[in-house]
Amino acid sequence: MVAVPERTEPPTTPRVQIQTVLHRTAVPDVWRWFRGVVATQRDAAGRGLIAADLAIALADVSPVPCLTAEAVTDLASAAATHGIALRYEPPVERSAAAAVTQGGGPAAGSAGARRARAHDAIAAAADERDILVLSEANCYPSPGALATLATALEDASVGVAEARQIPFGPAKDYDAVSGDTSYAGLVFTAVRRSVFEQVGGLDAGPLHERHDVDLSWRIRAAGWRVVHVPRATVFSDRRLHAGGTELAPTVSIGDEPGAAQRAAREVALHDRAVLAARYGATAVRMAALAELASLPGARRARLARAARVGGRTALDVASPEPIERGAHVATFTADGYAPVRY
Amino acid sequence: MADYQIGFSWRSAYGHAVNLVRNLHNGGGVVVDLGCGYGAIAEPLAEAGFDYVGVDLDPGGVRDLGSRGFAAAVVDLTDASATRRTVEDLLAGRRAVAVTMLDALEHLPDTPAALEGLHDLVRGLGLPTLVLSVPNVTHLDIAAKLLVGRWDTTGTGLLDATHVQLFSGQRLTDELAAFGWVEIARDDFRLAVSDQHFPADPVLSPDTPLGQLVRMVRDERDDTGTVNQFVRAYAATHSRPGGARPAVETTAPFLSVVVRTQGNRAAMLADALTCLAAQTDLDFEVVLTVHADDPDVAERVTAQVLTFDETFAGRVRVVPVLGGGRSRPLNAGLVAARGQYIAFLDDDDLVTADWVEQFHAAADGARIVRARAVDRRVVAATGPLVDWEAAGPPELNYDARFDLLTHLERNQTPIHTFAAPREVVEAMHLRFDESMPVVEDWDFLTRLSRYTGVLDTGAVTAIYHQWDDPGGSRQSVGRDVWHATHRAALVRYDADPLLLPRASLLRLIDGRSAEEKEQFDDLRRQLVAAHERLAAIEASEWWRLTRPLRRAGTGLRRLGRLGRRAR
Numbered sequence: 001m002v003a004v005p006e007r008t009e010p011p012t013t014p015r016v017q018i019q020t021v022l023h024r025t026a027v028p029d030v031w032r033w034f035r036g037v038v039a040t041q042r043d044a045a046g047r048g049l050i051a052a053d054l055a056i057a058l059a060d061v062s063p064v065p066c067l068t069a070e071a072v073t074d075l076a077s078a079a080a081t082h083g084i085a086l087r088y089e090p091p092v093e094r095s096a097a098a099a100v101t102q103g104g105g106p107a108a109g110s111a112g113a114r115r116a117r118a119h120d121a122i123a124a125a126a127d128e129r130d131i132l133v134l135s136e137a138n139c140y141p142s143p144g145a146l147a148t149l150a151t152a153l154e155d156a157s158v159g160v161a162e163a164r165q166i167p168f169g170p171a172k173d174y175d176a177v178s179g180d181t182s183y184a185g186l187v188f189t190a191v192r193r194s195v196f197e198q199v200g201g202l203d204a205g206p207l208h209e210r211h212d213v214d215l216s217w218r219i220r221a222a223g224w225r226v227v228h229v230p231r232a233t234v235f236s237d238r239r240l241h242a243g244g245t246e247l248a249p250t251v252s253i254g255d256e257p258g259a260a261q262r263a264a265r266e267v268a269l270h271d272r273a274v275l276a277a278r279y280g281a282t283a284v285r286m287a288a289l290a291e292l293a294s295l296p297g298a299r300r301a302r303l304a305r306a307a308r309v310g311g312r313t314a315l316d317v318a319s320p321e322p323i324e325r326g327a328h329v330a331t332f333t334a335d336g337y338a339p340v341r342y
Numbered sequence: 343m344a345d346y347q348i349g350f351s352w353r354s355a356y357g358h359a360v361n362l363v364r365n366l367h368n369g370g371g372v373v374v375d376l377g378c379g380y381g382a383i384a385e386p387l388a389e390a391g392f393d394y395v396g397v398d399l400d401p402g403g404v405r406d407l408g409s410r411g412f413a414a415a416v417v418d419l420t421d422a423s424a425t426r427r428t429v430e431d432l433l434a435g436r437r438a439v440a441v442t443m444l445d446a447l448e449h450l451p452d453t454p455a456a457l458e459g460l461h462d463l464v465r466g467l468g469l470p471t472l473v474l475s476v477p478n479v480t481h482l483d484i485a486a487k488l489l490v491g492r493w494d495t496t497g498t499g500l501l502d503a504t505h506v507q508l509f510s511g512q513r514l515t516d517e518l519a520a521f522g523w524v525e526i527a528r529d530d531f532r533l534a535v536s537d538q539h540f541p542a543d544p545v546l547s548p549d550t551p552l553g554q555l556v557r558m559v560r561d562e563r564d565d566t567g568t569v570n571q572f573v574r575a576y577a578a579t580h581s582r583p584g585g586a587r588p589a590v591e592t593t594a595p596f597l598s599v600v601v602r603t604q605g606n607r608a609a610m611l612a613d614a615l616t617c618l619a620a621q622t623d624l625d626f627e628v629v630l631t632v633h634a635d636d637p638d639v640a641e642r643v644t645a646q647v648l649t650f651d652e653t654f655a656g657r658v659r660v661v662p663v664l665g666g667g668r669s670r671p672l673n674a675g676l677v678a679a680r681g682q683y684i685a686f687l688d689d690d691d692l693v694t695a696d697w698v699e700q701f702h703a704a705a706d707g708a709r710i711v712r713a714r715a716v717d718r719r720v721v722a723a724t725g726p727l728v729d730w731e732a733a734g735p736p737e738l739n740y741d742a743r744f745d746l747l748t749h750l751e752r753n754q755t756p757i758h759t760f761a762a763p764r765e766v767v768e769a770m771h772l773r774f775d776e777s778m779p780v781v782e783d784w785d786f787l788t789r790l791s792r793y794t795g796v797l798d799t800g801a802v803t804a805i806y807h808q809w810d811d812p813g814g815s816r817q818s819v820g821r822d823v824w825h826a827t828h829r830a831a832l833v834r835y836d837a838d839p840l841l842l843p844r845a846s847l848l849r850l851i852d853g854r855s856a857e858e859k860e861q862f863d864d865l866r867r868q869l870v871a872a873h874e875r876l877a878a879i880e881a882s883e884w885w886r887l888t889r890p891l892r893r894a895g896t897g898l899r900r901l902g903r904l905g906r907r908a909r
């Protein structure tokens with residue numbers, strides 16, 4: 001429950017699209033997300049903070065569709081009972097996907113990049129929507145989450161408002177009074193659609209995973225604020241593991257990193273080098289490239305083979321042009337993109 | 343036919359029955375004694391101002407009563423209409439205030455028919471009180487002897503060879519309730535040593551570990567282990583339910599989650615409920631106990647629940663709880679729960695999405711299922727934007743495997759990391775100890791786990807919040823209260839033998855050996871370090887230079903001693 005003041009006569013109620021991208025997502029998880037989205041929308045609309053005509057968009061980037069036609073029909077019917085329009089974009093054909101990735105750099109075929117493109121595609125089709133809520137499918141927003149984020153966006157200087165993840169989330173710092181933060185994750189984050197379009201959407205760089213950081217920094221470089229809204233909570237389905245079995249995504253508790261963590265390290269270094277180039281942090285880029293080059297050869301070679309696209313490999317880290325004011329908004333900490341709280 | 347010419351004593355089931363009649367009807371009236379035998383209670387009732395009439399199948403008893411001046415008649419109690427006619431004849435228009443049936447119900451072959459006929463009779467007589475006395479087949483002596491393979495019937499007593507029905511307290515309650523009887527008073531007759539307390543066997547002795555163990559097990563289940571006769575008074579309802587037994591709950595969920603809140607931290611409660619709404623296994627219900635005296639609080643919490651999606655909100659029942667301490671809402675939750683298992687969640691703790699799923703996958707219906715928690719430091723309201731937030735990373739501080747001895751020393755199982763089989767909890771009448779200001783969950787788990795054992799899932803599915811600032815119970819009561827309460831519970835447990843799961847012995851001895859070896863090694867390390875420091879001092883330049891001074895000092899001390907001896 002969040003303390004959001006009720007408004008009786010809102011000047012204009014923003015129209016919202018909540019969107020997610022499915023990638024090998026189980027049907028029950030889709031329904032869980034849907035249940036949460038419907039409840040948080042109902043709460044926000046009931047307080048007059050958003051328009052009641054919510055749009056839900058799901059894009060599927062899985063090798064085979066996560067949802068059957070019947071499942072889509074069921075979801076759409078359930079949405080309709082709440083006055084919600086639901087759209088599902090099935091996976092594109094493999095040949096079409098390959099065409100998109102041709103020439104897109106080594107990261108273009110990664111799952112993260114496919115998700116980013118899919119978000120952009122369903123955002124582009126969100127006609128007359130004022131707010132986009134970019135969401136992961138393995139989450140359940142608390143009932144008050146959307147109302148709280150919508151309230152944060154009433155501040156005209158705020159371009160992005162990010163919900164806090166429970167039971168675990170990144171320990172990145174934020175301003176205790178204003179909520180300003182370095183970047184917003186994409187578990188459940190509200191973005192002004194105009195701002196999203198102004199900066200070119202999510203897929204604007206040769207990144208594997210950290211499109212969230214890139215989007216936030218581009219938005220901040222364009223003069224908007226990115227705020228963390230801890231009273232808007234979203235349950236993110238991250239499991240705990242201790243010794244042995246790894247479940248993804250997981251929170252590691254004092255164990256040696258497993259293979260998944262090692263692979264993630266390689267991807268993280270790649271993205272760090274790309275972001276460092278774009279945001280004018282030469283020393284950071286050199287350090288990331290040096291560590292990437294020092295990773296175990298066999299593993300590196302496997303990654304290179306797996307990511308070979310258009311004659312290039314994952315080790316071919318792109319060097320995008322620096323963006324204006326990039327160095328002013330970027331925060332490169334020892335191993336991340338924001339100071340940590342603890 | 344057995345000889346039931348038993349004398350009256352106030353310290354007997356008969357005495358207790360007469361006491362019940364006197365206490366319930368101090369104005370006198372007629373008492374009808376069904377299955378009266380020789381009418382042992384006739385004179386005491388008459389002396390108390392009651393008119394006594396009796397009926398029995400045994401003509402000898404009836405004749406004897408007649409010879410003592412009491413109205414009595416022969417009748418077969420299995421013939422309901424004959425019994426009714428006979429009783430009405432004996433009453434001759436008078437109104438009965440009570441019907442007694444002492445040591446008779448267990449002789450009637452068809453209990454439902456007997457209770458049905460009894461109900462009809464009592465309604466026809468203007469609803470007098472029914473007083474029953476029935477032997478307890480679950481007396482500790484019988485239970486103990488059954489364990490060692492003994493079943494000794496006798497001429498009279500608890501296992502009278504002519505008994506055709508056997509009653510536990512629960513059966514008596516259930517059967518009477520099913521036929522429209524409401525218990526209004528009880529004065530059970532207790533005998534710690536019954537007529538079944540033979541032969542001399544360690545299992546019967548209160549002084550042997552085996553006997554103590556059997557007593558402990560029996561006493562944990564209910565308090566009727568030493569009841570020799572159930573002596574209870576009932577009122578008949580106007581309509582007879584016709585023997586309908588309570589409907590078996592067929593739609594019970596796997597898990598009842600008892601959430602404890604005082605309704606004063608809405609944001610935390612919202613987060614805890616969000617964790618539950620996001621479970622991957624939805625085979626559960628939520629019993630949301632709102633521990634607050636102000637009824638508005640429960641209303642606010644209900645409104646909060648209704649903001650969730652219908653699938654989840656429909657699983658939540660809000661239960662207002664008044665008064666009492668920390669245990670009161672937990673007990674209210676136990677009463678309201680319908681699930682096969684019960685788990686608990688405080689409103690300031692969180693769980694992962696597979697919390698229910700992991701319990702469900704491991705549950706076997708008999709044992710406690712245990713998961714693990716991580717600790718996480720949290721702080722409240724660090725700024726205007728937040729009600730609480732994490733102040734540290736998750737830390738895994740709890741053992742993967744439950745060990746009762748370790749548990750007794752320090753709790754390794756936070757309240758939201760175990761699920762208890764509800765049927766066992768109910769069978770044991772187990773409740774949280776409301777006299778304990780803290781550690782009530784540890785105590786509950788201790789008492790239950792001694793019998794059920796614990797099944798470790800190994801899964802880490804819970805987050806236990808350690809408050810850096812006041813808010814949690816640890817801070818609000820102080821460490822001295824914690825220690826005192828913990829110690830008092832240990833003393834209480836120590837009154838019983840300690841039941842350990844198999845394979846505990848070697849673990850205990852090996853653990854102790856390892857501890858002793860560690861202590862020894864530590865001492866040896868200290869000794870070696872001391873030797874090394876001493877050697878370093880003796881090899882130092884400073885030691886060499888000060889040698890003359892030490893020698894001079896030694897000489898002076900010797901001279902001093904010699905001087906004292908000379909005096």
